[in-house]
Amino acid sequence: METDIVVSIITPSYNRLDLIPETVNSVLSQNYKFFEYIIVDDGSTDGTLDWLRRVKDPRVKVLVHEEFKNLGQAASINKGISNASGKYVVILDSDDLLAPNILAEHARFLNDNRDVGMVYGQGYAIDAEGRVLYSLFAPDHYEDGDPNRLLLDCYIVSPGLCMFRKNIIEKVGSLEESFRAAQDHDFALRIAECSLIAYSGIPSFYYRKHDGAISVNGLETRWNNGLRILSRAVGRYPYKKTTVRKRRAVLEYRLGKVYWYNDRKGLAANHFFKAGFLDPIRAMRVILGLERNT
The missing domain is CATH 3.90.550.10 (Spore Coat Polysaccharide Biosynthesis Protein SpsA; Chain A)
Structure with missing residues (x-):
């Protein structure tokens, strides 16, 4: 027992x-x-x-x-x-x-x-x-x-x-x-x-x-930590390059949203640009309303 x-x-x-x-x-x-x-x-x-x-x-x-x-x-x-x-x-x-x-x-x-x-x-x-x-x-x-x-x-x-x-x-x-x-x-x-x-x-x-x-709370900290987590993960495990690129795009986009709503439009635009460059297909789907912009 x-x-x-x-x-x-x-x-x-x-x-x-x-x-x-x-x-x-x-x-x-x-x-x-x-x-x-x-x-x-x-x-x-x-x-x-x-x-x-x-x-x-x-x-x-x-x-x-x-x-x-x-x-x-x-x-x-x-x-x-x-x-x-x-x-x-x-x-x-x-x-x-x-x-x-x-x-x-x-x-x-x-x-x-x-x-x-x-x-x-x-x-x-x-x-x-x-x-x-x-x-x-x-x-x-x-x-x-x-x-x-x-x-x-x-x-x-x-x-x-x-x-x-x-x-x-x-x-x-x-x-x-x-x-x-x-x-x-x-x-x-x-x-x-x-x-x-x-x-x-x-x-x-x-x-x-x-x-x-x-x-x-603390979304800016959360998404910046996400970038640090991503960097560490790549150093530990053989993740696919497409996975790493798409995850970085998500994090850049979410940081962009945080800065946009905090009225830091220039910094937001920089992160939005990075997100679009890293994952242009998903960026276009968001712009066209085909995918939820979370």
């Missing part, structure tokens, strides 16, 4: 007193028994840490940085990983929710598919009241295991979708702490470059859309 901790769930938390109780409940209400829940507070000042310390559940471990410093999301996740006992790891943001029964489902999947280093499932965006807005993947979504596709389309939008083998994390290294945005994309890429990844199609987590969501 299984008696040891199999899964370690890690949540980095910073000033989430209004949302983290529901996140914690989504973990503690799982029907799977063999897990620990590590929550790393990143220097909260709104009472989050006090609330976490009042949670009376032996599965919950609350950690803090030295001198209660704010070191960033990646550093908090890395601290959680370094203290994890499980052979599988789930990384759940402090404003998101695990779907019911997903720990059991994905642990079973990895037990049955020992060549897979990461499995991810279906996710759903929800509003502040918990109403489902849309699913993250189309019904015909599939995973072919090609890192080129993940690099280009960046479709694993959150690690909350995933369960990782801890030994694969140890192989690829921890999250990049110098990135204050897009570090999850870099991490998923490194996993995909050295192991098989799989899509289960099972409802895995709920991504909360709200005004304070980390993922809607």
Whole structure:
């Protein structure tokens, strides 16, 4: 019989007193028994840490940085990983929710598919009241295991979708702490470059859309980090030249949009020109309205 901790769930938390109780409940209400829940507070000042310390559940471990410093999301996740006992790891943001029964489902999947280093499932965006807005993947979504596709389309939008083998994390290294945005994309890429990844199609987590969501802030930083991630990826793995060119075009275009809406039209035009030069066919489709200009 299984008696040891199999899964370690890690949540980095910073000033989430209004949302983290529901996140914690989504973990503690799982029907799977063999897990620990590590929550790393990143220097909260709104009472989050006090609330976490009042949670009376032996599965919950609350950690803090030295001198209660704010070191960033990646550093908090890395601290959680370094203290994890499980052979599988789930990384759940402090404003998101695990779907019911997903720990059991994905642990079973990895037990049955020992060549897979990461499995991810279906996710759903929800509003502040918990109403489902849309699913993250189309019904015909599939995973072919090609890192080129993940690099280009960046479709694993959150690690909350995933369960990782801890030994694969140890192989690829921890999250990049110098990135204050897009570090999850870099991490998923490194996993995909050295192991098989799989899509289960099972409802895995709920991504909360709200005004304070980390993922809607700092877009300039996010897309500039995207260029750094791309450069590092090319140095690690033999990506196709067309993939690299098209991904760079996407990043240049998104930077152009950020600068355009910030009324920095000259800088925006420069990035739009680069995007069009790198991927002229897609640029023309956007101009003609044949493709959504995301």
